[in-house]
Amino acid sequence: MLSCFISIFLLCILASINEVRFENLLRFGRCTFSNNTTNTSSSISNEQQQQEQDIRILIGILTLPDQYLRRHFLRLVYGTQNPEGAKIDVKFVFCNLTKEDQKTIISLEIMRYNDIIILNCTENMNKGKTSTFFTSLPDIFNETENGPNYPPYHYVMKADDDTYVRLNSLVKSLKPLPKEDLYYGFVIPCSSMDPFKHYMSGMGFLVSWDIVEWIHGSDIPKKHVEGPEDKVFGDWMRWGRRGLNRFNAKWSMYNYPDPVSVCSHELVNDTIAVHLLKNQEKWIKTLNFFNHAGPLEESKMYHIA
Numbered sequence: 298m299l300s301c302f303i304s305i306f307l308l309c310i311l312a313s314i315n316e317v318r319f320e321n322l323l324r325f326g327r328c329t330f331s332n333n334t335t336n337t338s339s340s341i342s343n344e345q346q347q348q349e350q351d352i353r354i355l356i357g358i359l360t361l362p363d364q365y366l367r368r369h370f371l372r373l374v375y376g377t378q379n380p381e382g383a384k385i386d387v388k389f390v391f392c393n394l395t396k397e398d399q400k401t402i403i404s405l406e407i408m409r410y411n412d413i414i415i416l417n418c419t420e421n422m423n424k425g426k427t428s429t430f431f432t433s434l435p436d437i438f439n440e441t442e443n444g445p446n447y448p449p450y451h452y453v454m455k456a457d458d459d460t461y462v463r464l465n466s467l468v469k470s471l472k473p474l475p476k477e478d479l480y481y482g483f484v485i486p487c488s489s490m491d492p493f494k495h496y497m498s499g500m501g502f503l504v505s506w507d508i509v510e511w512i513h514g515s516d517i518p519k520k521h522v523e524g525p526e527d528k529v530f531g532d533w534m535r536w537g538r539r540g541l542n543r544f545n546a547k548w549s550m551y552n553y554p555d556p557v558s559v560c561s562h563e564l565v566n567d568t569i570a571v572h573l574l575k576n577q578e579k580w581i582k583t584l585n586f587f588n589h590a591g592p593l594e595e596s597k598m599y600h601i602a
């Protein structure tokens with residue numbers, strides 16, 4: 298009986314902040330009119346509560362339409378991570394398709410994975426693709442303000458397709474940080490530890506949703522589009538006096554140790570992202586270092602020595 302009352306109470310809270318679902322009503326009824334004190338209903342509402350507390354993150358990986366194999370590989374890399382306390386959507390971002398073949402194959406990818414965002418732009422390196430990405434987001438994920446699913450994402454990260462992001466470490470590092478006006482990443486120049494002076498590297502930087510909306514609405518990004526995307530982004534933050542909460546994730550984010558540079562670092566346990574994974578060998582060494590690929594459950598179907 299007690300757990301019944303507790304779950305009724307929880308449901309009431311839920312109902313007041315969420316739309317009342319038919320399912321909830323059913324459970325409510327089952328509880329009220331039976332003396333069966335199993336904890337199924339309360340564990341389900343716990344689950345719902347958990348989902349509401351989860352941090353929602355969008356990771357947009359900027360890549361090119363023809364990079365089919367890279368996407369296949371990255372889907373494995375991100376699909377095999379289960380971050381705790383977060384819901385993370387990884388999407389591949391590119392501009393208008395230009396070839397007939399792309400239309401067919403990418404349509405299949407969308408049917409199968411639904412993880413592709415095609416922006417209204419022509420592929421370019423330093424002419425505003427990142428800008429278009431951020432500007433387009435509030436139209437793509439247009440949740441009503443104060444609605445139950447607002448903001449659609451608490452944070453949006455832009456990442457390169459040669460960056461390995463360790464989702465659990467990312468989530469852990471975000472937990473204590475402000476959910477608003479946040480600008481997070483690897484400070485440039487590489488030798489600097491001061492996040493307020495310059496900008497965050499394009500290997501992977503993250504902002505809170507209020508900044509995404511500001512970019513969408515402000516004139517500053519519209520006037521200043523051309524140039525290295527990460528530097529341009531930093532200029533917007535400075536000119537708009539945004540991102541007053543800054544977090545320098547150095548040296549949890551770094552370039553792969555080979556070649557050695559001021560931006561590189563040895564692989565270390567406490568890692569959020571490794572950048573410049575330019576070939577398979579570097580990916581394999583990195584995945585192995587973090588024991589990403591195992592151990593597998595035993596099975597008669599395979600043997601991997």
Ligand SMILES: *[C@@H]1O[C@H](CO)[C@@H](O)[C@H](O)[C@H]1NC(C)=O
Pocket residue numbers: 331332333
């Ligand atoms: C409550 O459950 C007991 C057995 O678990 C049963 O004997 C009793 O009739 C039930 N009461 C109601 C109101 O369903």
Ligand SMILES: *[C@@H]1O[C@H](CO)[C@@H](O)[C@H](O)[C@H]1NC(C)=O
Pocket residue numbers: 333334335337
């Ligand atoms: C209570 O309900 C559960 C399923 O919801 C059922 O498995 C269990 O047998 C029921 N117990 C009683 C005493 O009715």
Ligand SMILES: *[C@@H]1O[C@H](CO)[C@@H](O)[C@H](O)[C@H]1NC(C)=O
Pocket residue numbers: 335336337340
């Ligand atoms: C209560 O729920 C937990 C996990 O949801 C489960 O492990 C446990 O067996 C349940 N207890 C009862 C009495 O149903």
Ligand SMILES: *[C@@H]1O[C@H](CO)[C@@H](O)[C@H](O)[C@H]1NC(C)=O
Pocket residue numbers: 417418
């Ligand atoms: C796409 O961009 C072009 C110019 O860059 C513009 O003319 C057109 O209206 C845009 N289309 C949509 C659907 O926004």
Ligand SMILES: *[C@@H]1O[C@H](CO)[C@@H](O)[C@H](O)[C@H]1NC(C)=O
Pocket residue numbers: 393417418419
């Ligand atoms: C991209 O494609 C859309 C629809 O196919 C078209 O309306 C738009 O003008 C194109 N944008 C650019 C920048 O080429």
Ligand SMILES: *[C@@H]1O[C@H](CO)[C@@H](O)[C@H](O)[C@H]1NC(C)=O
Pocket residue numbers: 439440441
């Ligand atoms: C979101 O976009 C859809 C489709 O364009 C539109 O029907 C809906 O009204 C929009 N919602 C909000 C809150 O703007």
Ligand SMILES: *[C@@H]1O[C@H](CO)[C@@H](O)[C@H](O)[C@H]1NC(C)=O
Pocket residue numbers: 566
């Ligand atoms: C890294 O983590 C592994 C496994 O948790 C541990 O065995 C190893 O000692 C750690 N290395 C360092 C340098 O902390």
